[in-house]
Amino acid sequence: MTAAARLRGVTRRFGAVTALGEVDFELAPGEIHGLLGENGAGKTTLARILAGLLAPDAGGVEIGGRSVALRSAREARALGVAMVHQHFSLVPRFTGLENIALFNAGAWTGRGTEAPDYRALVRARARELKLEVELDAPVAGLGVGERQRIEVLKALMSETGVLLLDEPTAVLAPREVEGLFAVLRRVAEAGTGIVLVAHKLDEVLAVADRVTVLRRGRRVLTEEAGKVTAAGLAEAMVGEPVGRPGREHPPGRGPRGLEPEPVATLEGVTVRSGGTPLLRDVDLAVRPGEILGIAGVDGNGQRTLAAVLAGIRTPDKGTATLPREVGWIPQDRGEEGLVNDFTIIENVAFALHGKAAYRRGPWFDWAGVEETAGSLMREMDVRAESPETTAGTLSGGNQQRVVAGREFLRSAEMLVAESPTRGLDVKATVAVRARIAGLATTPSAGAREHQTTRRPPAAPKRPPGIVLISADLDEILELSHRIAVMVRGRLIPVPRDRHTRTAIGELMLGAQQGGGPR
Amino acid sequence: MNHPPTTATLLALLATLACNVDRKQDDVPATDPPTPHVALLTSGPVSDAGWHAGAYEGLQLIGDSLGFEVSHQQTRTPAEFDEAFISYAEDGYGLIFGHGFEYQDAASRAGEQYPDVTFVVSGGSRPSANVVPLLFHLNEASYLAGMAAGAVTAAGIVGMVGGVEIPTAKGTFVAFEAGVKAVRADAAVLETFTGDWYDPSAAKEAAAAQLRQGADVLIHNLDAASFGFFQAVREAREGGSEAWAFGMNRDQNDVAPDVIVGSAVINIPAMFLRTATAWRDGTLGGVAEYAGLRVGAVEFVPNPAQEGVIPPEALARIDEARQAIIAGELEVPRIEYLEPEDDDPPSP
Amino acid sequence: MNRTLTPVLTATAALAATLAVAAALLALGGHSPGAVFAALLRGAFGTWDRFFSFTLVRATPLLLTGLAVALAFKARVWNIGAEGQLHAGALAGVAVAILLPVHSPLLVLPATLAAAAAAGALWAAVPAAMKTRMGVGEVITTLLMNFVAVFLAQFLVQGPLQEPRGVFNQTDEIPLAARLPALLPDTRLHLGFLLGIVIAVALWLYLTRTPGGFRLRAVGASPRAAEVSGRFRAGPVVWLAFLTSGAIAGLAGWIQVAGVTHRMYEGLSPGWGYTAIAVALLARLNPLAVVVTAIVFGALSAGGGAMQREAGVPEVWVRGIEALVILAVLTVDRSWQVLAGGGSRD
Structure with missing residues (x-):
């Protein structure tokens, strides 16, 4: 034939x-x-x-x-x-x-x-x-x-x-x-x-x-x-045997005992664009050390929720109490997460340009940024010739590692991760997921390692709260302590006993039975 | 990220280049045989068939008649005026024309710096030992044109369309008005400045507006825009009204022979030649040069193609006035713009 | 590749290509290309005095407006309005110089420079407000503001600011105290050129070495990424770029008056604000390279005068050759990009 x-x-x-x-x-x-x-x-x-x-x-x-x-x-x-x-x-x-x-x-x-x-x-x-x-x-x-x-x-x-x-x-x-x-x-x-x-x-x-x-x-x-x-x-x-991603951090292993103060809360948050509501009356509390998984069919308000949590979108109604700094791995790394014409150093600088530790008088401490970018590349296994490589020439996976690494670096009390392993290969997926899980269990946020020598510590006293937004149910199930589903701008909590593919899938499907996400 | 630049290197390179070229230039002495060098600066194109073209013709005439070396530069901004004067002076040019009042400041500065060089400024305002304003008394010819207009107008309304409102242009209109009223005391006069020497459509609009207001004889003081002006009069005639136009600056009788009664003409080439000759003979400098009827620098020329439009008795009166002006018996109104501190009258 | 050297080499290559085409045209037109180019070089670089008094003096307004455009474009603010901001600055400077009842250069110079910068910034503030508040594209608004400024200048020099004699459409000469001192003795080169160099270096340091400059470049590269990844609003950065660009262009106008013409009149600028776009683009928006490209354009312009004087080439030709240079630059620039950008990614 x-x-x-x-x-x-x-x-x-x-x-x-x-x-x-x-x-x-x-x-x-x-x-x-x-x-x-x-x-x-x-x-x-x-x-x-x-x-x-x-x-x-x-x-x-x-x-x-x-x-x-x-x-x-x-x-x-x-x-x-x-x-x-x-x-x-x-x-x-x-x-x-x-x-x-x-x-x-x-x-x-x-x-x-x-x-x-x-x-x-x-x-x-x-x-x-x-x-x-x-x-x-x-x-x-x-x-x-x-x-x-x-x-x-x-x-x-x-x-x-x-x-x-x-x-x-x-x-x-x-x-x-x-x-x-x-x-x-x-x-x-x-x-x-x-x-x-x-x-x-x-x-x-x-x-x-x-x-x-x-x-x-x-x-x-x-x-x-x-x-x-x-x-x-x-x-x-x-080329060598690898462990399958996940399953090392089974769901439900959240912090026990007294619930700590949330790092971020949303109360009755509504956001409209024109007349269309993007978020409807969303209540949410993110506690330190937990991973809150948000599942949902793409286009049900997850983007807007991320923007509100990151502090770049103000609610039209309701209140958002947010930490000073929020790490955010945006969904669209080509348009939002990176500037393709910028070097890796410059892209890393997005997290550092406002920090006093990276300033010498009026000057930006580019040497410090370069050093930080270098160690970020080592830790995240970013494959590029040098930190001076422009981001646009990196492969998709390496780009995502730069973005993820940078957002881990932002001395965050909270991390919003939108499809953080999208486009990553097996090894990188394992690494990023492990990193997310690790962030949640220990207060050693990524930024601290970089602060040990050069920077005066602004270390978080407690581990960050993580909001994981993903259309990948496996990822959500693997990593999350609590799970909610976004349906047409509403956030529906999923009780712990229903943390299964089928149950969550049904909730997500429910959205589409109701006329689709439009 | 950017690295420190190589600007310094580049400047050094340019400097080296400069020195080399400099040496080359020394091999070409500009002043060696005492052939006098004459230069002309204009602020517009010499292809305008008007003010600038006349000057360029004059320059060529100087070259042809006196055997002088000549050169011309069109300048765009006043910053270039100084530069051009200095360059010509440095290169051994002894007589430099700046064809327009706008060259006065730069000529005065250059005049101080180069006392051996003579600078002539057409329509200039500040004479000194080696800076000579060349004052075209076009108002004298314009006055005669006004007399003709006064005799031609049936409606008793005449119009004047100018470009930029500068003293020389204004002066021709003042004189034209006086000429009209000398013949017809009750005549009404309209005046418009379009603000642009070179915009034919603006000129056409202005002329058409005056025609609508009842004017039947129009004169202009425009450059390349005059084509639009004549077109407006032509269209009025085609529409059945008995309208006439006068030309200005150049003899425009052949430009629009169907509508032009006559032209108030400056003979720029002749005046340039006269000035250059005076310079050669060492009689130029210290005072402004008078360029009027008496020295043949301006003239009123009736259009031969429209003979009879001006009545013969009017032509006779015009000729009388011409003689009176030449004899100094008739003072034509003008706009005085020589600066008061150097209040030299035009040389008698 | 060395990013600063690249534009310099680009300029050189473009110049060479242009000269070849121009030589052919000149020969066809009956001029000896050799004599013409010798005149061009002599006019621009023939003597130290020509280099300083002609080339650099002509380069100064192009340098300042070029910097204004480069800064704005760097922030993706398409400021086509340097021409109008230049006129606004010149008018403000002249007004203050003539009306200020003080005669100490130590007071008058800073006051006039500040007034010019403020007027240029104000002129840019209108399109800035329209862009940030109403989303009106700045290409149109800055362009239209140019016409407003030019007409305003015409009106003022015919009316309120006209010389007291009321004869010519120009202002009085500005007092001695308001004139920029010569930078080098016995040349016409004035302090304004040095000021341009200082601003170029300052802009370069700002863009490459400060957090604010990084933010400005980021907004220029991707406003969305600036907001999402950089966590700052693009709006204030856009304002800053608009106002600073306008201020520098405003300085260009007043510096030309204070350093060269000593009075304001209609048609002060032969379109520097537009040529500035070519100057800035040719320099790839790098402020230090703008110094070089402005000098190249200044040399071309000064040499153009000499081409007329010494080789009898008409002014129209000179302008044609300038246009050829810009075309050649764009062509060469593009082909270099293609050559350099052959790679791809997996």
Whole structure:
């Protein structure tokens, strides 16, 4: 049978780094092929070569059995290759329909007299794929899951033999993941070969027909999904046996006895945007040493809650009592967590620019910041040439480590973590989760280690309270002492005896039964 | 993060370059044979077919007739005035024209610094030993044009459209008005300044507005904007009204022969040549130079294509007035702008 | 790559490319390119006096307005209004110089400089308020404020500030006490140039070495990241950038009057506030590099005069060559970016 796509001995270098070395890869028509690997293993590079976004330095590319030299995404698209990127490529001010039309402009600019009602065409395709999409609202106002469905629909509007998805599940709630996989299976059944770049081994094994593992630019394994285990894959990715993330900090291990004073409280907090309520009458207390997990389908008010907790959004009603400093790992590290043009040092400086300890008279103590950034890189295992490396050139996982490291550093009494392990590989996920759990159990906040020699201590007397906002239920269940679910701007506490996947999933689903998160 | 710059290095580089070029320049002596050098500064383009073009023609005339070396620079800002005067003086130019009142300050400064160089300022206001205001008495020609206008107007209303309201422009209008009233004492006079020498549409609008107010004879003091002015009069004629225009500065009779009765003309080239000759002969300096009817620097020229529009008896009166002005018997009104402390009258 | 050297090299390369094109055009126009360029160099660098009195004097207003633009752009404040702020500063300085009943330079100079800076800042405050309060884009508002300033200047020099004789549309000469002293004896180079250098160094130190400068750069790079990661509001930083930029541009206007023209009149500036945008962009918004690019533009302008005087090249050509330089710079700059940015990430 002709392969949908094939790479033969493909090599691609970036400067001195070999991102891909002599990799063979084959995608059969109608198969879902999981592509696994740590950050920097070459997964995205492989996908981008197939999508025509990068040219290989050596080796050959075949699409549909024909040898091709792709010079642009447009050429790849013409051959039936479509890619859904990790960071979506949608025009924020355009509606879903407009974005889809823009991408498929050839079909839409009315070449041909039939001039089909494009909306009807898109609707029909969405029904066919059983994709629920909002076509008429600007995508800027949509949740990540909704945007992703638009991306997928956009890619599948025309004949597609090869569909590439880069980390599609990283941002989705369990139900949405299931929905996406159902769509992918239908698409595959129709004969499209699908490459699924992913981190979550369980998910990949649940949906993929075959898996390929890359390690440091080399292909180390290709196998049918039924013949491998998650542990085996993790070992192949890392090159050594690793413990599975989590389970070392089982839920319910919170502080006992007398409940300490909360570090932050929200009472009856309501936030509106225009006339639309984003938060409705939210009550919340975060106590030192506890991890409060907030689950929910994306777009139910979690963003606003984080902004209120971080002190950059003032409630329209109700009161927010907050500590002086709050660490906040924002969801969108590209836009909010980092400045891509800034160096790692400068990005770390975001947490330090207001601190007297990093000031010499009128001057910013850049040497001190650089030192702090250096030790942060060591601790968080940030892989970069030097602290002077610009953040934009780091891989997604390394970027997230910089953000997480910086927010741990902010001598915080409270940490708000929004999807902190999104886009991280197994090792980094373990490290970040352990770090979060560790922060909660001991008062040794990350900042203190940096304060020992240079800085006069402003050490917190008690461990920080942590608010973990995540659409990843596993993460919530692993780490949280208490759990609440966000549903259409309301915060619903989950009693401890209902801390199960099913129970919480039901609460989250309840939100959607009630008409969706819009 | 940024590192300390290499500005110092760069400046040093420039300095080295400067020294090298300097040496090169010494090889090219500008003053070696005593060919006199004459320079001209204008603050507008010499392609304007008007004020600046006249000066440039004058410069060429000096070169052709007297065999002098000539050079021209168009300056944009007063900061450049000083620079240009100094450069020319340093390069051995002995006579430098600054064609406009705006050069007066810079010429006075340069005059002190370079006593051996003579600076001529067209429309200047402060004479000294080597700074010579060149005063074009265009008002004398404008007065004669006014007499013609007074004879031509049927409505008894005449209009004047100016560019920027500067003394020289204002002076031509004062004289024009006096000329009109000398012929027709009851005439009414309209006056508009558009604020722009070069904007034809503004000039056209201003002229059209005066025509609507009943004026049937118009004169202007504009530069390149005069095309719009003439267009307004042409359109009025096409609309059936008996309107006429007068040209100014250059002989514009051939610019719009269908609407122009005559032009009040400055002969800038002739005056420049006269000034340069005086400089060569050592008779220039100390006082402002009079450039009026008597020395042939200005003239009123009826349009040959519209002969008969000015009645013959009016032409005779105009000629009488011309003789009276030349003889010093008739004083044409003007705007005095020589500075009081150096209150030298124009040389007799 | 050395970030300060890069713009300098960019400027040099652009200049070379431009000179080649210009040489071809000049030859076609019947001028000897060699003689023309020799004149250009002589005019700009021919003697120490030319370098100081011509090139640096011409560079001074470009330096100050260039710094004003660079600072604003650094904070993503698109201040196209340096031209208007310059006029506002010049008017305020002249007004104070003429009306202040004091004659000690020690009092008059600081008072006039302060007035000019304040007027420039005030002129920038209007678009700043419209941007931060109402979300009106500053590109339009700063541009429109330019016209207001230019017309205001026209009105004032024809009316309230006109010279007492009331003849020409210009102010009286400013008193000696208000004039900037010469920086070097026997040159026309005035204290204003030094002031420009001091401001350049101060801005550079501020941007690279202080927390406030870091915040300003952060707002320029990503206002959202500044708020979320930096935990500070972009609004005050935007105000600061607007006001400081306006103040520096205001100083540019008054310094030109106090150092060179000694009176205010219509058309004081031939568009320095706009050329400043090219000066700042060419310097990649680095204040120290602005010093260099302003001198390059000053040299080009001074050399342009010599091209007319000594080689008979018309003024229009000189302007054309200046425009060529800007085009060449943009082209070279872009191609360098492409060359340098070949890499990607996984």
